[in-house]
Amino acid sequence: MESFTITSKKVLTLVLVIDKAEQKVLLGYKKRGFGAHLWNGFGGKVEPGETTREGALRELEEEAGITVKTEDFKKAGILLFQFENDPVALETHVYKSYEYQGLIRECEEMRPQWFAFADVPYDQMWEDDRIWLPMLLNGQDPFYGRMYFKRKPVEDTKEIETTVTSVVNTSTSTHVNHSTTMTGTSFTTAQPKSGPFAMCDYQLEHSLQGVPREIALDGTIASFEN
Numbered sequence: 001m002e003s004f005t006i007t008s009k010k011v012l013t014l015v016l017v018i019d020k021a022e023q024k025v026l027l028g029y030k031k032r033g034f035g036a037h038l039w040n041g042f043g044g045k046v047e048p049g050e051t052t053r054e055g056a057l058r059e060l061e062e063e064a065g066i067t068v069k070t071e072d073f074k075k076a077g078i079l080l081f082q083f084e085n086d087p088v089a090l091e092t093h094v095y096k097s098y099e100y101q102g103l104i105r106e107c108e109e110m111r112p113q114w115f116a117f118a119d120v121p122y123d124q125m126w127e128d129d130r131i132w133l134p135m136l137l138n139g140q141d142p143f144y145g146r147m148y149f150k151r152k153p154v155e156d157t158k159e160i161e162t163t164v165t166s167v168v169n170t171s172t173s174t175h176v177n178h179s180t181t182m183t184g185t186s187f188t189t190a191q192p193k194s195g196p197f198a199m200c201d202y203q204l205e206h207s208l209q210g211v212p213r214e215i216a217l218d219g220t221i222a223s224f225e226n
């Protein structure tokens, strides 16, 4: 795997909030940036001086407007995402909670929405999600894994075409909505359906020894949480 050799990693977080009684999971539609136009959990880069747990709670509040008590916030696993010809891997710390406080709200980066477990839009998510998210939803965590991605040829990223309707309202500000029903100036835009990367290989294991804290560059679990 010469083209997948890594020399360093960035630390990211990903949070799934679950309504156990209703069998629903809260996902966010990413409106911009890395992974734009895909549904995902909430998360992002861990900032200097933050623990992964603190970073995950901060991102959840920023992106969905809700908080989770420390005792309800559980580490579900770690995923190391690797990209062809990119020496920097993304070490993503996955958390879950069955409880939350506050009112769910949209922000400029994410549009939150509840999905029944049976209706999770895997065809509009990172390809690896269909491997590990069902495990998380079924309580088969903690887990750890490595996922390998290649960039898709440009023509393969034009899988769906969405009509974007630009509405200019009377106060002259411009709102852009993915909609086919609103009036205004419409144009068609190509969107990647499952992102610009194709997963070409993966390894995922249920962690029997405990909750993984860190994955070493060689893919082994570097340490476990106490």
Ligand SMILES: Nc1ncnc2c1[nH]c(=O)n2[C@H]1C[C@H](O)[C@@H](COP(=O)(O)OP(=O)(O)OP(=O)(O)O)O1
Pocket (backbone or CB within 6 Å): 012, 013, 014, 015, 033, 034, 035, 040, 041, 042, 043, 044, 045, 046, 081, 090, 092, 126, 127, 128, 129, 147
């Ligand atoms: N392959 C895959 N599957 C599932 N989830 C993810 C991936 N790759 C990823 O990066 N992710 C997740 C991990 C993070 O939750 C986000 C990416 O975070 P990002 O938006 O880059 O970080 P922020 O700190 O919020 O970004 P900016 O504020 O800099 O825009 O996707």
